[in-house]
Amino acid sequence: xxxxxxxxxxxxxxxxxxxxxxxxxxxxxxxxxxxxxxxxxxxxxxxxxxxxxxxxxxxxxxxxxxxxxxxxxxxxxxxxxxxxxxxxxxxxxxxxxxxxxxxxxxxxxxxxxxxxxxxx
Numbered sequence: 001x002x003x004x005x006x007x008x009x010x011x012x013x014x015x016x017x018x019x020x021x022x023x024x025x026x027x028x029x030x031x032x033x034x035x036x037x038x039x040x041x042x043x044x045x046x047x048x049x050x051x052x053x054x055x056x057x058x059x060x061x062x063x064x065x066x067x068x069x070x071x072x073x074x075x076x077x078x079x080x081x082x083x084x085x086x087x088x089x090x091x092x093x094x095x096x097x098x099x100x101x102x103x104x105x106x107x108x109x110x111x112x113x114x115x116x117x118x119x120x
Contacts, residue, residue, distance in 0.1 A: 008114030021095030
């Protein structure tokens with residue numbers, strides 16, 4: 001299993017970024033996926049999750065209404081569209097694969113992460 005994130009970088013407050021996660025080594029369309037983040041000196045936190053068919057999505061309260069998780073099963077790619085970014089969104093963002101098709105299943109693989117920095 002390989003999960004390779006891209007799309008991080010520097011954004012201004014109020015700006016947008018779109019993260020991508022290219023997945024390989026497993027049948028992407030059969031599994032739920034998600035995003036977590038970790039800021040320096042803080043614990044890792046859940047950001048968003050999506051079921052195998054994209055029929056169910058879940059978000060942390062801190063990003064609800066600003067971030068959108070999506071997937072393209074034909075391209076084996078997971079996305080996180082981040083709008084209205086705030087300085088507190090600054091963190092390393094990691095793509096995760098879950099053990100089964102539902103968002104409630106545990107995480108079994110992690111990507112290396114991509115850094116997002118929100119600053120003026």
